[in-house]
Amino acid sequence: xxxxxxxxxxxxxxxxxxxxxxxxxxxxxxxxxxxxxxxxxxxxxxxxxxxxxxxxxxxxxxxxxxxxxxxxxxxxxxxxxxxxxxxxxxxxxxxxxxxxxxxxxxxxxxxxxxxxxxxxxxxxxxxxxxxxxxxxxxxxxxxxxxxxxxxxxxxxxxxxxxxxxxxxxxxxxxxxxxxxxxxxxxxxxxxxxxxxxxxxxxxxxxxxxxxxxxxxxxxxxxxxxxxxxxxxxxxxxxxxxxxxxxxxxxxxxxxxxxxxxxxxxxxxxxxxxxxxxxxxxxxxxxxxxxxxxxxxxxxxxxxxxxxxxxxxxxxxxxxxxxxxxxxxxxxxxxxxxxxxxxxxxxxxxxxxxxxxxxxxxxxxxxxxxxxxxxxxxxxxxxxxxxxxxxxxxxxxxxxxxxxxxxxxxxxxxxxxxxxxxxxxxxxxxxxxxxxxxxxxxxxxxxxxxxxxxxxxxxxxxxxxxxxxxxxxxxxxxxxxxxxxxxxxxxxxxxxxxxxxxxxxxxxxxxxxxxxxxxxxxxxxxxxxxxxxxxxxxxxxxxxxxxxxxxxxxxxxxxxxxxxxxxx
Amino acid sequence: xxxxxxxxxxxxxxxxxxxxxxxxxxxxxxxxxxxxxxxxxxxxxxxxxxxxxxxxxxxxxxxxxxxxxxxxxxxxxxxxxxxxxxxxxxxxxxxxxxxxxxxxxxxxxxxxxxxxxxxxxxxxxxxxxxxxxxxxxxxxxxxxxxxxxxxxxxxxxxxxxxxxxxxxxxxxxxxxxxxxxxxxxxxxxxxxxxxxxxxxxxxxxxxxxxxxxxxxxxxxxxxxxxxxxxxxxxxxxxxxxxx
Numbered sequence: 001x002x003x004x005x006x007x008x009x010x011x012x013x014x015x016x017x018x019x020x021x022x023x024x025x026x027x028x029x030x031x032x033x034x035x036x037x038x039x040x041x042x043x044x045x046x047x048x049x050x051x052x053x054x055x056x057x058x059x060x061x062x063x064x065x066x067x068x069x070x071x072x073x074x075x076x077x078x079x080x081x082x083x084x085x086x087x088x089x090x091x092x093x094x095x096x097x098x099x100x101x102x103x104x105x106x107x108x109x110x111x112x113x114x115x116x117x118x119x120x121x122x123x124x125x126x127x128x129x130x131x132x133x134x135x136x137x138x139x140x141x142x143x144x145x146x147x148x149x150x151x152x153x154x155x156x157x158x159x160x161x162x163x164x165x166x167x168x169x170x171x172x173x174x175x176x177x178x179x180x181x182x183x184x185x186x187x188x189x190x191x192x193x194x195x196x197x198x199x200x201x202x203x204x205x206x207x208x209x210x211x212x213x214x215x216x217x218x219x220x221x222x223x224x225x226x227x228x229x230x231x232x233x234x235x236x237x238x239x240x241x242x243x244x245x246x247x248x249x250x251x252x253x254x255x256x257x258x259x260x261x262x263x264x265x266x267x268x269x270x271x272x273x274x275x276x277x278x279x280x281x282x283x284x285x286x287x288x289x290x291x292x293x294x295x296x297x298x299x300x301x302x303x304x305x306x307x308x309x310x311x312x313x314x315x316x317x318x319x320x321x322x323x324x325x326x327x328x329x330x331x332x333x334x335x336x337x338x339x340x341x342x343x344x345x346x347x348x349x350x351x352x353x354x355x356x357x358x359x360x361x362x363x364x365x366x367x368x369x370x371x372x373x374x375x376x377x378x379x380x381x382x383x384x385x386x387x388x389x390x391x392x393x394x395x396x397x398x399x400x401x402x403x404x405x406x407x408x409x410x411x412x413x414x415x416x417x418x419x420x421x422x423x424x425x426x427x428x429x430x431x432x433x434x435x436x437x438x439x440x441x442x443x444x445x446x447x448x449x450x451x452x453x454x455x456x457x458x459x460x461x462x463x464x465x466x467x468x469x470x471x472x473x474x475x476x477x478x479x480x481x482x483x484x485x486x487x488x489x490x491x492x493x494x495x496x497x498x499x500x501x502x503x504x505x506x507x508x509x510x511x512x513x514x515x516x517x518x519x520x521x522x523x524x525x526x527x528x529x530x531x532x533x534x535x536x537x538x539x540x541x542x543x544x545x546x547x548x549x550x551x552x553x554x555x556x557x558x559x560x561x562x563x564x565x566x567x
Numbered sequence: 568x569x570x571x572x573x574x575x576x577x578x579x580x581x582x583x584x585x586x587x588x589x590x591x592x593x594x595x596x597x598x599x600x601x602x603x604x605x606x607x608x609x610x611x612x613x614x615x616x617x618x619x620x621x622x623x624x625x626x627x628x629x630x631x632x633x634x635x636x637x638x639x640x641x642x643x644x645x646x647x648x649x650x651x652x653x654x655x656x657x658x659x660x661x662x663x664x665x666x667x668x669x670x671x672x673x674x675x676x677x678x679x680x681x682x683x684x685x686x687x688x689x690x691x692x693x694x695x696x697x698x699x700x701x702x703x704x705x706x707x708x709x710x711x712x713x714x715x716x717x718x719x720x721x722x723x724x725x726x727x728x729x730x731x732x733x734x735x736x737x738x739x740x741x742x743x744x745x746x747x748x749x750x751x752x753x754x755x756x757x758x759x760x761x762x763x764x765x766x767x768x769x770x771x772x773x774x775x776x777x778x779x780x781x782x783x784x785x786x787x788x789x790x791x792x793x794x795x796x797x798x799x800x801x802x803x804x805x806x807x808x809x810x
Contacts, residue, residue, distance in 0.1 A: 034622070035675070037718055038630040052698075098699040101689025101752070103707065103714050110701030128714070134629060135714060142688035176668060178583065205625045206609075238601060241627040297601075319629070326628060326646045327603075438613035481617035486583055487669040490617035 001412065004029035004150075006399055007169060007185035009157050009212065011036030013133075013388035014367030014395070015191030016140040019149045021396025026403065029183065031155035031172055033207055036141050040193050040205040041388060044133025045244035045319060047115060047125035048389075049382035050090035054111040058122035063087040065121055068560060070383060073119040073275050074376025075519035075529065076562035077225065077537070077555060082354040082372045084558065086383075089390045094126050097389070102139040104128050105316075115249045115316075117381045119275035119567070123249075125382040130244050130319040136385055155181065156492055157212070160188070160219040160363070161418045167219075167363035168410040171419045178486025180426075182419040184410040187362055187399045190216060190350065191392065194368040198500050198507075199343035200449035203235045203242040212369045214499020216350045217506070221360050222541040224371040224553075225348035226503070227510030230379055230520050231454050232344030233279040237297040239327050240342040243320055245381040247305060248272040250316050254283065255302040255336065256291040262301075270567035277378040277520040278567060280341040284454045293338065302336035341454060345384060347375045347520065348507070351539060356395030357402075362410075364399060366391040373537065376555075377519020429494050430483025437494040440474050444497075444504055447471070452508050457524045461512040468504050475501055506548055510538045513550060531562050570599035573649060575607060577619065578660045580667045589667070591658075592616075598649050604657065605633055605644040608671075621671035628783060631719030635671050636660040641721045641781045662724035664733075678720050681736050684762075685744040690755040706751035713746035713791060715784045722778035722788050728771050735771045736763065738778035738788030745791030748798065757802040760795070764803075769795045 004027050008015045011032030019030045032039065051061040066087040071078050098104060098112060105113040105128050117125040128135040144151070154175045161168045161184075169184035195210020196202035217223050233254075234243040248254070254272050256262045266282040267274035274282075283301050286292055292299040305313055305320075310333050313321055317332075324330045324337055350365040352358050352372055358365055367388040374387055451464030475497055480490045516530035517523050536552040543549040573596055580589035594611050605623055612619045621644070622632040628646040635644055637659060638652050649657060665673035722738040723729060729737050744763065747753045763769050769792050778788040801807040 034624050034630075034632065038622075038624045038632045040625070040630075042630050042717075043625050043627065095695075095697075095699055099689075099691070099695040101747070101750070103710055103750070104699075106702055106704045106707045108704060110703050112699050131629070131715070134717070145683055146686075146688045176674075205630065207624045239626065323627060436613070436617070486581075487620040487672055488618070489612060489620060 001416065002029065002181060002183040003412065004183065004185045005187070005403065007031070007183055007188045008191060009170065009188065010039070010191035010193060010367070011151065012039035012041035012191060012193060012367060013137060013140060013385060014392040015189070016144050017389050017392030018189050018191060018366060018396045020140065020143050020147055021393055022399060023147050023149045025400065029150050029152060031152040031157065031183070033154065033156050035153040036144070036151060037137060039137060040208050041133050041137045041385070043205060043242065044385050045130040045242060046117065046246035046249065047127035047132045047382045048094060048136065048385040049117070049120065049124050049380070050094040050126055050386065051087065051122070051124055052091055052094065052112060052114060052126065054107055055114045055123040058114065058124060061122040061124055063090060066090060066124060069120050070374065070380055071376070071560045072565055073378055073380040075378055075565055076531070076535065077376030077518060078373050079556035080558040080560055081556050083374050085354050086374050086387060086390050089393070090386055093386065093389050093393065097136060097139055100139050100143050102128070103135050115246060116273060117249050118245050118273045118279070119270070119380045120382070125249065127246065129315070130246055130317050133385060136389070157215060158422050158495055159418055160215050161415045162219045162360060163411055163414045166361045168412070169415045171415065171422045173485050173492070175485070175487055178484065180419055180422060180485060182412070182415040184412040184415045186403055186408065186410055187364065189356065189364040189366060189395055189399065190369055191365070191367045192369045194346035195500065195503050196343050196346070198445060198448050198504050200445040201235070201240050201340070202343040203232055203240055204343070209496040209500055210346065210369070210503050211496040211499040213349050214502045216358070216363070216365065217502055217540070217542055218499065219360070220542060221358050221363065222351045222539050223349060223506060224351035224537050224539055225373060225510070226506040226540060227514055227521050227538060228347035228377050228519060229343060229507060230276060230345035230347060231280040231341045233276055233283055233341050234303050234339040235342035236323065236328055237295060237300045237338045237340055241323050241327055242344070243303060243323070243337060243339055245276070247303060247317055247320055250312065251308055253304045254279070255304050256286045257293050258291055262286050262291065267567040274567040275378055275380060280454055281522060283341050295338070298340055300338040300340045303339045304336040305332045306334065306336065345379055347371065347373070347377065347379055354394070355398035356391055357398055364395050366395040377521060426485070426491065427483050429478070429480050429491065432479045434477045434479030435474060437478050437480065437490065437497045440471055440478060441493065441497055441500070444468070444471050444501060448504055452511060455522055455524055456511055458512065461508055464508045465512060468501060468508060472501050472505070506540045509548060509550065510540065514538065535562060570597045571655060572596070573598045574656045575611065576656065576658045577670065579670050581669050582667060600650055602649050603645055604637055604647045604649055604659070607649060608644060620669040629717060631717035634662050634719040634721045634724065636662065636724070641725050643719060643721070643783045646783060662720060664724050664726065664729045665720070675720060677733060678723050678739065681740040682718070682743060684736065685740045686755070687743045687747065689747060689750065689753055691752065692754045700752050702751050710746050710750050712786050713742050713749070716742055716746070716786050717784055719783065721781040721783055725777040725781035727775060727777060728773055732767070732771065734767045736768055738792070741769065741795060742786060742788040742791040745794055749794065757798070757808050760799055760802065763795060764799050769799065
């Protein structure tokens with residue numbers, strides 16, 4: 001039985017920034033499924049947006065312009081007050097990271113270097129070559145070491161404990177000691193990341209199951225805008241490892257099998273630097289209409305960097321080159337890279353306000369698992385690292401404010417009770433010979449990539465939904481080799497699978513109900529945006545019988561009137 | 568079905584059952600070209616043996632989770648192609664110099680302890696400027712290779728000094744220290760380096776450069792040790808502060 005004033009779940013950028021913001025004042029514990037430096041934030045490549053105006057072509061850039069680009073990029077589904085808060089915080093956050101030691105790349109004058117990115121009016125993306133996530137995560141982890149943040153690595157949260165409309169803590173598996181642990185806390189913040197691994201084709205780490213989002217949903221916390229799933233235009237074929245938007249920011253071309261720079265047809269002005277939803281649909285259309293290349297690993301187009309030259313590739317995109325050499329046996333200095341779109345980011349998530357508060361007292365969320373919403377229907381590249389750090393910081397401030405106002409103690413008996421229930425569940429999973437989780441998961445991923453992908457239709461989504469319901473039934477009868485809690489990864493996947501199926505259900509249902517096309521949600525049968533009917537957030541809450549209840553919430557508009565989105 | 572049958576021999580051990588020593592277990596798997604060791608490990612755990620333990624996350628050689636010994640060579644399982652060895656037998660063992668928790672999962676606690684010892688964060692005495700601290704492109708380049716370290720502990724496992732002296736700081740921690748000391752923004756005083764002026768610090772290194780061979784990210788920890796030795800000598804002899 002553990003107690004902390006504040007419990008943070010997740011050791012990526014959002015979780016670490018929140019912990020660093022609170023640890024001088026409160027007893028903070030941070031639990032993480034993997035060691036913090038293994039978190040998925042590490043994999044971010046291209047950069048973090050902030051209107052620093054360091055680039056010679058961006059001297060008149062401002063946070064307001066950053067906010068406008070973000071709102072337009074979101075296809076007007078983002079809550080504009082939240083976007084403004086994030087974009088005004090952005091320069092402060094980037095300077096803070098720099099002061100804490102983050103090794104950004106530099107311009108010749110010694111200022112932080114900035115590069116062009118998709119959907120942005122100015123070169124505004126601060127970077128460190130193509131390992132920006134790596135340097136930011138290391139910087140925040142280093143700061144957490146300096147401040148002495150208490151970290152529990154390889155703890156997997158299984159359930160959130162709620163009683164009388166208040167969160168009292170969590171039950172987690174300590175994998176290394178092989179124990180179930182109940183942890184009570186006055187405030188609990190989830191920074192558990194996205195759900196990429198519910199898709200067959202995803203750029204995400206294997207650990208990105210989205211179970212944090214599912215755990216919150218099961219505990220009665222509403223989720224928002226789940227149907228908005230970002231597909232990144234450029235992942236390498238086979239493994240779907242990400243090739244940063246920075247590759248196009250530095251001047252890379254997308255080429256079809258006829259040798260055309262096909263973005264001319266879809267976004268004649270922005271070309272390869274149109275927002276991700278548009279570029280992904282363009283690539284998918286080229287492939288569908290027979291202008292892609294075919295291979296055993298799937299259809300693809302070329303991302304050609306050769307004209308950038310050896311020196312620029314080695315200096316600005318060295319990580320991309322290693323990925324191509326290690327995983328494709330291709331040197332992008334000499335050959336074009338075969339790429340295809342793949343699931344990349346979860347715009348939707350746990351419904352929070354701009355202070356990371358949720359509907360449940362004492363429970364907060366920040367980063368990719370949360371939906372504020374600052375990304376609306378489509379996130380701009382360079383805004384996810386920003387969101388994670390900004391809202392980690394703001395979440396810490398909100399928790400501090402809230403804890404100052406009350407001195408309520410969590411109900412630790414309730415947390416113990418919840419632990420008993422989890423024990424029984426785990427015993428059941430490990431003591432009967434049911435279907436193995438991986439088979440169900442495999443079918444789930446294929447279902448999502450086939451029916452709930454870049455292009456959607458009523459028939460396809462209905463078929464997807466039927467299949468997900470069947471998988472839900474199969475999952476009720478699954479079993480694992482052993483109920484032992486010690487380093488039992490198979491057990492963890494079985495526990496997470498239940499939450500993954502719920503997430504798939506909500507994405508598909510939200511997509512079926514939303515009869516319009518907006519940002520990353522594209523309905524072939526409703527190809528236009530419909531502001532009159534659909535300028536609103538989808539809210540999903542678990543009902544009494546366990547079925548989702550869907551409602552809608554207005555989008556916050558401050559001063560940017562929704563207009564047609566052209567690039 | 569395409570692909571060749573491979574035998575994966577994996578060293579199994581469970582620290583909760585210490586009486587039962589480590590032993591190899593064989594798994595026969597059909598492997599199509601292009602598969603990595605990590606992909607096969609995941610298939611073995613999913614389809615054959617749910618009790619197999621190994622760490623993994625990013626599967627793209629950036630998170631540092633899956634360091635192990637593969638056919639005698641230390642590397643990340645995710646970036647190692649099964650076909651590259653030219654044999655149908657792949658032997659997997661846990662990273663050396665660290666206690667095994669289960670199968671291919673080792674206890675990284677000593678590694679992190681050494682990392683924390685070097686104060687692995689930027690130390691400034693000057694007040695923070697309103698905007699960024701300026702750093703020339705040249706100064707930024709100086710720390711490049713050490714910034715690339717992903718803390719996977721491949722070098723820690725390969726280090727012959729650590730295998731006989733677990734008190735030695737080791738290549739990763741020393742490379743991290745050099746990453747900060749050579750950063751133009753860092754202002755830690757040189758006298759702070761006294762703790763590495765021992766045979767548990769920079770003078771412990773044998774200079775056999777196994778760490779350089781083992782690093783999957785092209786970092787050269789030995790370079791950092793040489794540089795730290797020079798800094799120490801300059802400070803000791805001439806009282807020279809860094810830079």
